[in-house]
Amino acid sequence: MRYLLLLAGLVLSAFASEDPDVKVWSRIISDIRLEEYRIYVRDPQLRRLVDRIGWIRRVDRCSEATLAIESREYPLTGAECASVAKLANDYRLFLRDKGAVGAFFWLKSRPTILFSAPRLRRFGLEVDEEMRQYMEDLP
Amino acid sequence: MKGKFHLDSVLKAGVVILTLLTGALCYLNIQVDKTLSSTREEMVESVLKRYEMGLAAARGMLLSEAGGPLRERLEADAALRERLRRLLSYFTTEEVEHLFLITKDGKGHLRFLLDAERDPSQRALFMQRFEPLSPVWEEVFQSAESRMIRHTKDDRLWVTIALPIVENGRVAAVLGEDLSALIHSDIQGRFSKIRKIALGIILVMAALLLFGYFQIYVYFRGRKKSFIDPLTGAYNRQFFYEVLARLDYTRFKIIIFDIDHFKKVNDTYGHDVGDRVLSMVKSRVAEQLRETDYLVRIGGEEFLIFLRARDDEEVKSIAERIRQAVASEPFVVSDKALTITISLGINTDLNKVANIDEAIQAADEYLYCAKRNGRNRVCFNGSVVSGP
Numbered sequence: 001m002r003y004l005l006l007l008a009g010l011v012l013s014a015f016a017s018e019d020p021d022v023k024v025w026s027r028i029i030s031d032i033r034l035e036e037y038r039i040y041v042r043d044p045q046l047r048r049l050v051d052r053i054g055w056i057r058r059v060d061r062c063s064e065a066t067l068a069i070e071s072r073e074y075p076l077t078g079a080e081c082a083s084v085a086k087l088a089n090d091y092r093l094f095l096r097d098k099g100a101v102g103a104f105f106w107l108k109s110r111p112t113i114l115f116s117a118p119r120l121r122r123f124g125l126e127v128d129e130e131m132r133q134y135m136e137d138l139p
Numbered sequence: 140m141k142g143k144f145h146l147d148s149v150l151k152a153g154v155v156i157l158t159l160l161t162g163a164l165c166y167l168n169i170q171v172d173k174t175l176s177s178t179r180e181e182m183v184e185s186v187l188k189r190y191e192m193g194l195a196a197a198r199g200m201l202l203s204e205a206g207g208p209l210r211e212r213l214e215a216d217a218a219l220r221e222r223l224r225r226l227l228s229y230f231t232t233e234e235v236e237h238l239f240l241i242t243k244d245g246k247g248h249l250r251f252l253l254d255a256e257r258d259p260s261q262r263a264l265f266m267q268r269f270e271p272l273s274p275v276w277e278e279v280f281q282s283a284e285s286r287m288i289r290h291t292k293d294d295r296l297w298v299t300i301a302l303p304i305v306e307n308g309r310v311a312a313v314l315g316e317d318l319s320a321l322i323h324s325d326i327q328g329r330f331s332k333i334r335k336i337a338l339g340i341i342l343v344m345a346a347l348l349l350f351g352y353f354q355i356y357v358y359f360r361g362r363k364k365s366f367i368d369p370l371t372g373a374y375n376r377q378f379f380y381e382v383l384a385r386l387d388y389t390r391f392k393i394i395i396f397d398i399d400h401f402k403k404v405n406d407t408y409g410h411d412v413g414d415r416v417l418s419m420v421k422s423r424v425a426e427q428l429r430e431t432d433y434l435v436r437i438g439g440e441e442f443l444i445f446l447r448a449r450d451d452e453e454v455k456s457i458a459e460r461i462r463q464a465v466a467s468e469p470f471v472v473s474d475k476a477l478t479i480t481i482s483l484g485i486n487t488d489l490n491k492v493a494n495i496d497e498a499i500q501a502a503d504e505y506l507y508c509a510k511r512n513g514r515n516r517v518c519f520n521g522s523v524v525s526g527p
Contacts, residue, residue, distance in 0.1 A: 091263075091264065091267060092264075095264075107263060107267075107269070107270075108236075108237045108239065108263065108269070108317060109236065109237070109293060109295050109296050109317065110269075110270060110271055110272065111270070111272075112268065112269075112270045113270065114268060134268075134270070136268065
């Protein structure tokens with residue numbers, strides 16, 4: 001039974017590594033320099049996706065998180081998440097929510113990554129050199 | 140050998156024809172594949188050309204409707220943007236996934252000027268970043284020439300056409316059109332159907348060829364059997380008339396022989412022993428013949444040999460060799476040692492006879508000459524030439 005579970009785990013992780021969304025989210029999150037990666041996600045679909053990123057610890061309360069991910073369906077506009085930097089999965093949400101430091105979404109069947117330089121500064125965050133090409137001056 | 144050649148040649152001809160047909164079928168298959176492949180490519184090119192022309196028409200519309208420098212006008216006038224977006228959306232069809240206009244900002248980032256998307260929630264906003272993975276867009280801005288991008292890893296997109304809009308000698312914007320993978324799958328589907336039909340026809344033809352091979356095999360197996368005497372394994376009378384009689388028999392010599400006192404063997408020891416003797420005599424005689432000679436059982440205990448020889452002496456020598464081979468050692472059948480002899484008649488002059496039957500008749504007379512002179516002898520031209 002243990003071997004079966006191990007095998008199932010390996011197969012699942014193999015599938016997980018093939019999902020481009022998982023890869024990109026993992027990369028974006030890892031490229032934001034944080035001391036600890038405690039992620040809060042309310043959107044069940046995004047939660048499942050985040051759970052497939054092995055190295056991330058998902059927390060159940062936004063106040064405990066160092067980073068939150070919000071979606072168009074589940075925006076994190078409450079007071080609990082006000083002091084937490086967020087990533088959005090939608091461009092309009094990224095524009096609207098001043099707490100969103102970055103976004104990843106698909107536009108015209110193409111993956112799009114964006115970061116807001118002023119918002120990152122406000123949260124005292126930095127991103128890796130590679131991500132600087134996606135930087136926007138979005139207040 | 141000529142008879143064997145006759146048989147084999149028909150068989151070979153059949154096999155060669157079927158092999159050629161099989162080769163032709165393979166060639167046909169390859170040609171069908173090539174033709175379909177090239178036709179498909181031509182169709183793809185023509186479809187792409189059509190969409191490129193449509194895109195060029197959209198470009199013409201944008202330039203004429205803008206009534207001035209396109210990018211500057213769009214940046215300045217939101218109402219114009221909305222009007223042009225609507226007009227651009229008329230150029231979209233079910234096969235066009237996305238149709239948009241992009242430009243390059245001061246930092247070199249690509250940004251949307253217009254997006255013909257009808258669903259507002261999916262529509263790119265004015266000056267929203269466009270982040271294609273392909274470097275082709277940059278090439279279009281550099282070269283001012285249109286480009287096509289084939290998407291190989293995308294399930295939804297097939298080809299993107301990028302068309303530059305040149306104003307004052309520089310590329311002000313690029314019109315981009317993403318064509319749906321449905322177009323390609325539709326083309327593939329149509330050709331796949333044609334391919335399947337062609338393959339079906341080829342398979343039917345292949346099945347017919349296989350049937351042909353099988354028929355030839357069955358025919359010749361049956362035909363060969365019908366020419367063989369089942370008791371002795373020698374050729375039979377049917378072979379003699381259907382094959383040997385049709386040959387140019389004048390080039391052959393004939394030896395005819397029968398087993399001396401064979402009736403007595405049958406009467407004394409029974410037909411089973413008689414049959415064994417017949418079979419053994421045939422074997423001993425066949426051992427003295429060449430591959431090119433024919434041994435035919437034409438009657439109960441009467442055999443005929445068709446052979447090619449340089450001269451009469453050679454035939455006499457072969458006949459004597461055969462006589463000795465039979466007479467030299469007794470035949471052991473069911474613990475009985477039987478002394479068996481044969482009498483032989485030779486006819487070497489087949490030019491003088493009107494037909495094969497006359498040739499046999501002449502040889503038969505020499506056979507009776509051998510019998511008359513005490514059996515176990517070889518008779519040629521009415522006189523005994525060898526014996527014990």
